[in-house]
Structures are given as structure tokens and as C-alpha cells.
Amino acid sequence: MFVSVLSLFKIGIGPSSSHTMGPMLAANQFMTLIADFLATHPPTSQLKLQCTLKGSLSFTGKGHATDKAVVLGLHGYTPLELAEQEVTTLIDSLWQSTHLPLNNIQFNPKNDIIFDQGPPLAEHPNGMILTLTHGEDACLSETYFSIGGGFITTLQEMQNPNVITARSGACTSCIYPLTSAKEMLKMAKSSGLSLAQMKQTNELQYLTAAELNAGLDRIWQAMQTCVQSGLKTEGILPGGLKVKRRAKALFDAIQNPVGVSLNDWLCAYAMAVNEENAAGSMVVTAPTNGAAGVIPAVLYYFVHHENGTPEQVREFLLTASAIGAIIKYRSSISGAELGCQAEVGSASAMAAAGLCAVRGGTAEQIENAAEIALEHHLGMTCDPVKGLVQVPCIERNGFGAIKAYTATSLALRGNGEHFMPLDGCIDAMKQTGLEMSHKFKETSLGGLAVSVIEC
Secondary structure: OOOOHHHHOOEEEOOOHHHHHHHHHHHHHHHHHHHHHHHHOOOOOOEEEEEEEEEHHHHOOOOOOHHHHHHHHHOOOOHHHHOOOOHHHHHHHHHOOOEOOHHHOEOOHHHHEEEEOOOOOOOOOEEEEEEEEEOOEEEEEEEEEEOOOOOEEEHHHHHOOOOOOOOOOOOOOOOOOOOOHHHHHHHHHHHOOOHHHHHHHHHOOOOOHHHHHHHHHHHHHHHHHHHHHHHOOOOEOOOOOOOEOOHHHHHHHOOOOOOOOHHHHHHHHHHHHHHHHHOOOEEEOOOOOOOOOHHHHHHHHHHHHHOOOHHHHHHHHHHHHHHHHHHHHHOOOOHHHHOHHHOHHHHHHHHHHHHHHHOOOOHHHHHHHHHHHHHOOOOOOEOOHHHOOOOOHHHHHHHHHHHHHHHHHHHHHOOOOOOOOHHHHHHHHHHHHHHOOHHHEOOOOOHHHHOOOOO
16 A cells, blocks of 8 residues: 555644544544445444444543544544644534434443553554444444554454555555665665655656645645644643643744754744644644654754745655655554654654755765664653653654754765664664563553652
8 A cells, every 4th residue: 555645744633643533534434334334234223332442542542532533533523624623612512422423323422432451452552443233233343453643454454464554654566665775775876866756756656746746735834834833822731731832932032043052943843833732733744643743843944944945845745755654664653552762753764854855965865864863762662641742742852853953964964874774773663662561652651651740
């Protein structure tokens, strides 16, 4: 399955791509299955629906609004449709309902969403089981996995090695299959094309040039809106931690250039995005919601401080998505699967690659920049306090942006030759994540999540 740049960067809502957007899409998809099923199996008694959340979706589902996302999806909503809406009032209304519009199916979210904190499903830590019952018997059931970045897949797809699912970020049938950095460099050398041009060529197998450019421009506009909204909004973030928004105050403070550094700007921009995400507002998966501030921060700085052009924005996003595709194919972008190294680490590598490209870096320098950025996130855990995408997630995006910028600077000072290849770094991330305790993979059972001292 080909994962387009327009799929890797998806416009939706916060606070989580894997725990909010994915479950909403899965619930929405299940309602389509129900409609098809009922067309040939008319019910003779009351239908009832139940959703069971497993693994990380259960442990941090409350803080990530997974239950609310399921309700929205079952009522026919998608993340993209809700991106520019006020969702709180809508959720409050739907939460009081006891039936779904389709065939008046009985569904009470207070009782019929089950947070099962037993063993997770074997295939992936983000599992959810949707079941439709007819009388006493289950008549339709589907198991979904939210595998990071708002991508979902079914149990059948996960268990069938012959099915290429959204779990794979590469298109092996594309003209330039992005399955490894090593092959990417070989193809760049033999074709004479840049990474962005190779990714664009793949995209044009499925889209027209006008569609691709319009999609990239739409993504960038949404990213800018996220930054700008966060820079002008104050207040306390929802969820109970009483975390204050800080991006606006930081941005206001650095308008006087005396003593201001690059780090201040990058942190202000990245934190602005992730405060918007934490508030459940519009955000772009880049490649996930938890890491949504890194790429916009680096790109926003490049455009607004270094006079980047619209053409360079497209080049940046295409290059970043090429690196993201390789990471997704060889490893994962799911924090529940591999920790935060797979989210902010991947985002930082993608941002470094994009920035290196628009600054004239060679394919070798771009690969080097991505490797440097990812290498210095290895081992990073995902241990959000109270299951909220706030502490340490918001600040962490600022540091991911800073590392991306630093990685680019280092790579451009060299000729692309370096000791550790990007493929090796990606493999190390995967192995590190697989050996990491589940306590540090988006369950809020360890690390910072259990180190809060009540004052």
C-alpha cells in the first residue's frame, strides 16, 4: 500500500493521532461495515454495540480522549471534518445519547466503552475490538489496531504477511521504492534526482501535479495556522494537570531581539503547535500528533526568518516524507510500540532532512542529517503524565526542533560521509523500542508519569 505524503501529513484534531484520530477512523469504518451487513441481514431484535479498548488505548485512553473519539466516529465524524469545528459541545451532546442513528443501535458510551487493562493484543499495543450484538449473539465484530500517525489496520491484515497494509510506509511497486536509505542513495545517484524529486515521481503515479501541489500547500497552510493560533492563545490546558500555555508568553518576550537565540524561536513555534494539540484543536500529523510541533517549527522558522519560498516548502515536505516513509517501513512511528523515540525522534529526523534539502544539501548530507537527529533521540521513553499529551510532550517538541536544526548544520559542514548509516540507526531504534518495558511506551505506568510529587 502506497502511503502518500498527503497521508503521512494528515489534517485532524488533537490530542493524539494513535489514540484519538485512529480510533475515530476505526469506529467510523466499523459503522460502514454495519451498514453493509444490515443490508443483507435485517435485524429481528434490538441491536447493541460495544467497544473494548486494549493495551495503551486502555491505559491512556482517558487522557488521550479515546472514548470521545470512538463516540464521534460511531456517529459518522472523521478527524478531518472536525478540524475547524468546536468539538467540546458536540461531544457533550453525543455523550448523553444512548442510541446510534443507524438502525437505532443501542450504545451508551458510559457503559459500552470498556477500558480493558488486561494483557494487550499480541499484534500491537493499540488494539480495539468493536462488536455488534443481535439479541444474545455477536453478529459482527472487527478488531482494529491504531498503529501511529492516524493509520489503522485490521486483525486480518496484521496476521496476513501477504497483505501490504498501512503498517508499511513504502511502495515496493513505485518507480523509486523507498524501503531503505541505502537504496535511496543508490537511486538518487543513478537517476540524478533529488530525494524530493523521487518522492514526487512516486506521488505522480497516483495524483496529478496540481492535486499534489494543492495538497502540499493545504498541509503547510494548516501547519502555519496551528503555529499562529498557539502563539496568540493563553490559558490552562484541559485534563486536570493545570498546565499553563507558554508559547504566547515566550513569543511576546522574544520580540525584543536582545539576547534572543534560535532556540527561543524554535521552542515558541513548536510549543505553540503542541499546545493546540493538547487542547484538542486542529493539528497535522507530522508524523504523529504527539510530535506535531517539530516539523512545523523548523519549516516556519525557515520560511519566516530565512525567506523560504513556496517551492522550497514543497521540497521540504516531500523530502521529510521520504525519510518518514523509510522509518515507517523499517520500524514504526508509534509511541505505544517503540516509545517517544519513534515519534519525536522520527519527526526530528524528517525535519532535519527537509531543512538540509532546502539549504542545498546533497542526498548524502540529507541522509546524514536525518541520522544525526534520530540518533540523539534513541532510547527516549513515552511516559506522559496522567496520560495527557502535555508533560513532557510539549517541551519535547521544542527540543526535537532544535536537534533537527543542529543536525542539519552539522551535516552541511561535512560531505555526507559518516560512520553510522541511517538504516542502522532506524534498526537500533526498533530494537531498543522492542526491548523497552511497556511501562515506558504510552501506558503512563513508569518514568515521569509516576514521579509526580504532590505538593
